[in-house]
Amino acid sequence: MTDRRQPGEARESVGFGTLLRGNADVRRLWGGTVVSLFGDWFNTLALYRLVLDLTGSEAALGGVFLTKMLPLALASPIAGVLADRLDRRRLMIGADLVRAVIVLGFLFVRDADDLWLLYTLGAAQIAVSAAFTPAKNAVLPLITKPGELLTANALLAATWSSMLAIGAAAGGPAVDAFGTDVVFLLDAATYLVSAVFIFRVRVPATDLEDDDEPRQSVLRVAGSKVVEGWRYVLARPAVRRISLAKATWGLGGGGLVFVLALLGNNLFPSAGTTGIGILFAARGLGTGIGPILARSLFTDERRWPLVLGGCVIASGLGYLSVAAVVDYRWAVAACVVFAHAASGANWVLSTTLLQERSRDAFRGRVISTDWLLITLVESFSIFVASLLLEAGVDLVTVVIGFALVEVASGLVWIATVVPAEARWRASPETEPGR
Template sequence: MSKPPMEATPAESPPPGAPAGYVELIRDNVHFRRLWIGNVVSLLGDWFNTIALYTLVSELTGSPLALGAVFITKMLPWALASPLAGVLVDRFSRRRVMIASDLLRAVVVLGFLLVDEPGEVYLVYVLTALQVVIGSVFPPAQSASIPNITTPRELLTANALMSATWSALLTLGAALGGFAAAWLGLKAVFVLDSLTYLVSAFFIYRTVIPQDTEEGTKLPVRAAFGKIAEGWRYLRTHPPVARIALAKGTWAAAGGALVYMLTLLGETLTPGATSVGIGVLFAARGFGTGVGPVLARAFFRDRRRWPVLIGACITFSGLCYGLVGGLPWTYAVAVFVVAAHATSGANWVLSTVLLQERTVDRYRGRVFATEWLLVMLADTASILTASLLLEAGLLDLRGGFLTFAAFQVLCGLGWLAGIVPHEQRTGVTR
């Protein structure tokens, strides 16, 4: 007598609390899939553009301060625009905001085609500032949208995948961008970047993104400032949210300078091919930031351990950069760049998930915009300090790595001593 067909046991399917798989998420969630594909294409173009800009300014000026100014121009205008960006993300359709941002940036980046000689370098700063101000709405809109198009099981996987994608595209885009700039020329790279924004806008156009916010068609200036203040009051009255909003900025207080100095190290490794050296080191950075979130998702699912892990990640990142500064400079230092950014990537994803879970939807755009404000201000301060010290000859490049690596270790220890005890006392798990 044959046995009846066996029913699937719970062990044969993911338990309710287990994160969704990566393939499952992309296969089954069509709206996340479209948002993700658009992000893939746009990020590839962005990293092509970034390597091309660093190479262009480095070759036209040869000045550490001029190169540092490119980093700062990518961050300070973004920081200043972030509060208003958060209001727009919470007030208007996030989908339409992202589409408009893509279309406008597709036009702006074509302006880089006009820069051919040292006297025109000022255009790099003007166009970069315009590009990042227009783009300042995109990351908070995307981060605020992900919880609305995913289930609780999918949320951690979605954020890990977005972070891993950013990292993979940094790895691929930096490596290919370096060679593309050398082989195809900088102008071709800027045209490609413009086209990727158009592709991204197309995929987001086909995505449905619900949101629980007070949508409107008008936003008077006075009301906008009121909404910004309302978002800051929310952070002040919700300490568990405010604490986690500091995580990325704590890393950036020294990390911004360390990433900036990677471009100078790239020139040192390959003096005759600047874009290639920068591309290799930024590819190592990207590979690390991709590996870190995947490992964190696999081995650290208990959210109660995440605040301690964030502090440990910041500290370990500083130690790795200390080795970059102390060891002989060959391409072997890329191993420690990978390790440093594996922990920074884990910090990024864990803090993002905690913020998404702890913040109600109507404030989520402003919270993420405020987080970006803190990150960009920290990045700007550290890069400006490093570039001034290097330009004045008060530090050489090796001394710069060692100094800011030590500061990053102190930032991580400060997080462990100042933030973790509050998390443990309040017993917040989400």
């Protein structure tokens, strides 16, 4: 199990190679993540292409983004309860198997009248994923040794990003060359491979909730357990503050990620899905670089709250630069890399703090609360962006507007959270502990 340190205590982390060579369980969890994410990004580009081809509507494309967000928000509270009450390894395997079946349903989407099916299947896929994510993040501190947790988080964050970059770069041409059906079949297969990897992960016994209620009552008591988890977060300001870090980025970031698909379509009009893939690959490259740099540069945890706000500001400035160079394709891609390097650093540092500040019995619900907040905020941001574009607002104007929201959000974070964190570190006994 990972180490527990006092606020401000120096942090030492092992290298990526040492982690993968020395920790077989992290290696297996990482292997499953690699293959499933690769298929997911192929799948995502296929859905974007399918909707644009069937409808040509920005609002319809926004609907795809929302099906990737809202179901996650709605399912996350229950998913957190499941992650805190059930065998997390089995929960992840079950989620992989169910998702493999769900994505095969996309094969039946053939025309605009089938759009309801696409949205329904997309929502179901993400809702099941909501159970996988808190289980994975709650397991990670249990299978890491002292000095490994930050590296493991950085590795998984960089993997998400690398698979976004590779999947987007390869997925665009694959969709154009082979069609969406082949991509959906590939995605289903990757879930099966992921399940095999996770089956081999050994998770030690933990202090998961084990009350006197029978296992079959999980759903019946879920509501009270969700509320209990929220109370845990609300009663601990040190946890509550960090649970807002990703959502602070999402206020502007959700709309900005949405417009990436349209920017790619407009900047590379003759490239088909490949144009969208180029900018999403740039996003993946950035979010891969960010966690690695954060792990190397910000070893003093006392600076992390300031870094989190600074990353939000930097991400907004990156997208303001996109608006300034929008006529230059590769300059846009470079700005996207910079913007998402900042968001990736925010992600991995805030995730590590949440994992370390939460009791294991509540960690799944803490992580799911974090996901609930970011997905609700991003969904709202995407919805507003899609309405503005559908109403005829210029794409560059939308980019500028949401980038300014991003900068303002980061400034508010620094003005409010950083002083509160400094007071807590000076007198940690004034706030409830784990």
